[in-house]
Amino acid sequence: MNIGEAARRSGLPTKTIRYYEDIGLVRALRDTNGYRAFVDADIHKLTFLSRARALGFSIQDCRNLLTLWEDQDRASSDVKRIAREHLSVIDQKVAELEDMRASLSDLIDSCAGDDRPDCPILKDLAASK
Amino acid sequence: MNIGEAARRSGLPTKTIRYYEDIGLVRALRDTNGYRAFVDADIHKLTFLSRARALGFSIQDCRNLLTLWEDQDRASSDVKRIAREHLSVIDQKVAELEDMRASLSDLIDSCAGDDRPDCPILKDLAASK
C-alpha cells in the first residue's frame, strides 16, 4: 500500500505521514522502487495518531500512548493517568478562553459601533490597569 | 527609559519588546550608547499590545487595531467589527475544546484504570471508526 492509500485510510495528509516518519513516530518498509510500503498494522497506528491528535494530545503524548499501546502488559491506569492529565489541560484552556470571551464580550457591548470615533474597546486596551 | 523598565511597566518580556520592534510593530528611539529609549507613549502602545495579545488577538489583529487606534477619525464600528470577528473565533475554539473534552471524558469514564492491561481508551483510539 502506497502513501496515498495510507493517507486515505488513516485520514492523515501524506505530508503529515512523512513528517511522522521523520520524527520517528512511525516507520514504513520500502518497495524496491523506494516507495513506502504500508501494511494494515501501520494504518492502525496512523489512525490511532490521527484520532489522538484530533483529541488534542501532543506528539509527545502520542509517543507515550503508542508505547503503552504496544506494551501488552501495561496497566490501564497508566493510560488513564495520561488521559486525565490531558483532560485537565483542556479544562484549563477552556477556562482561559471563557475568561477572554467574557472580557472581550464586555468590551464589545460597551462600544456603540457607529460612525463616531469614540471607542471604549481601544480605550480599555490602552489603559495600564 | 531603558527596555527593562519598559518591560516592567508594560508587562511584556524584554525579548518580546525587541521582537515587536523587529517585526515593525513598535519603534523606539536610541540613546547615544545604543540603548533603546522609551517614552510614555511607547509604554501605552506596549501595554495595549500586551492586553490585546492576552485577549488572544493575533499579531496581525494587533497591527490593525494599532492602526485604528492611531487614526483619530476611524469609526468605532471598525474596531467593533474586528473584536466581533475575534469573538467568533474564540467561540469556535471553545466549542472544539468542549467536543474534545466530552469525547475524552467518556473514554476516561469507560476505563477501569487498574492493574489490568485491558484499556478501552487505547482500544477506541485505534478503532478506524
Next chain:
DNA sequence: GATAAAGGTTCCACTCACTGGAAGGTCAAG
C-alpha cells in the same frame, strides 16, 4: 513507442509568536 497525468521521492524554506543562549558593550556601586 511516445507522452501525459498522477503519484511517489527528497530537501529546503516558511509558518506563528516568541524564547534561549552566546559573545560582547555599558553603567552604577562598593
Next chain:
DNA sequence: CTTGACCTTCCAGTGAGTGGAACCTTTATC
C-alpha cells in the same frame, strides 16, 4: 578596579506541520 546588572546583536530552536521545487516511477491513452 572589579563585580554584577543591564544592554546590544545575531543565530538557533520550539510544535506540528505546510508549500514548493526538482526529480523519479507507474499507469493509461494515443
